[in-house]
Amino acid sequence: MPTFRLYDTQSRSVKPVETQEPGHLKFYCCGPTVYSYAHIGNFRTFIASDLVVRTATALGWRVTYVSNITDVGHMTQDDVADAGGEDKMEKALKSKEGDAFANIWDLARHYADAFEDDWNRLNLQQPTVRPRATEHMREQIVAIQGLIEEGHAYETPTGVYFRVSSFDEYGKLSGNRDQDSLMRAVRAVVQDDNKEHPADFALWKKDDKHLMQWFSPWGWGFPGWHIECSAMSRTYLGDTLDLHAGGEDLVFPHHECEIAQSECLTHSPFCGHWMHVRFLQVDGEKMAKSAGNFYTVRDLLEKGHDPMALRLSLMSTPYGKPANFTMQSLKDAMSTIERFREVEKRVRAAGISESADGEPDTETQRVYDEMLEAMCDDLNTSVAIAKAIEGARLFLRDSDLTTSQAQSAQWFLRKTDALLGVVGGTATESLVEEPVVEGRPISALIQERAEAKASRDFAQADAIRQMVDSAGIELRDGPNGTEWRRKVT
């Protein structure tokens, strides 16, 4: 088995993923704040995490995978807001889209459910636990109390703050170590005169007007953003994690603050390996919710794009490099997905059932081994996908597969899907409604065209194909009749 190696932000080098318990990976990935629909950039991060889980599993490891949902405490910056900005959830409720919701809990539930739908459509593995900040209030309050008791936090008239100066190693992850740059990083608008130092960050906000509030030793209020991850990761993974992932923007302050809180509280190393996913750009431009130039998963799927093609296009550039999403890249990915499906069809045509196991021949085994090796090499998805295509081509060379070839192909598809997650998900096709062209269902038109072809009336057959083509439907004649598919634009 190859060694699983990933880039580690803190040591700035690629190093082996080490587990405390042999063969058991404790993995935490920072999830979304559910104030809106997640966009494809969010999912680039979650797909990278998914690939960590799949690769570890392929190596035979057990993975305890925790990915949270932030539904309170994540502040937005706003020029008119007072210290600390505004809670993103509250802001969303006040927006135009927020009118659709009865209250903030309803809004949180809606976007969290939508997030999980998108997650499933993209064939992401279920986390072992998907904790929510609002459901772990006790753990957060206890953690804050612990930090106060140890002198790492203090109460002010507006909240409880972490005392950055009490943790010598603050800045070890991001490199933001010197006080001058920390000072400069603090915007004037978030100053709270009661803080001892501008870099101190909120653990608890006192606010009896907040739409989500809890009673604490410091009165009514709500937790700061960073404490939830420290509290929840400790609850489910213990004091020390093996691997922690998130988007590159989280390096500072979020993960830096998590380290400070957790290590001060537990007196143990928080995490030995940090993985950060580079931002996704769209058509060469930065994508951000605030910029409004983002695609959501549901936008693209509603337009008829295939979820597996979207997944593949989002993972085709390795996570550590900036990726550029374009409609062309989505189309390119679709061609690859169709090749996998073509292999699947040929396997079925050879009489191998979906539930059959299959055995690889040596060539197939070799290609798979190389694919796994690429994934172990810091998730080199570019090479792994090339290997997946190489494997598919082994079975597309001959039009009919022998039984042993088909068994080999079956094995390869299974293994490739388990590792890359891009073969499955074909079931979604059948959910698409049958299109109607000129008032007639497509199946009737296909039938009519088949009859025209049978009587060698090719002009009529071509006229029908032309008609549905202009309606955006493509017809493909195959050995088992004619299939239709929506053309992707």
Add this chain to the structure above:
RNA sequence: GGCGCCGUAGCCAAGUGGUAAGGCAGAGGACUGCAAAUCCUUUAUGCGGCGGUUCGAAUCCGCCCGGCGCCUCCA
């Protein structure tokens, strides 16, 4: 100011010292009533520029040019 990333064919992109993977698009061919799909063949004397190290550099070093990200709104 601090921290970090990238520049490889028309496009996406692998390769980090031994003589340029893979995909898309393009070209030719097989197959097909015609298409589509699939298969086969083909497409970079060169890896932003200039120097240097080396028997040998896309790969290491230096400088320059260009693009990008984070630094209390973002995954």
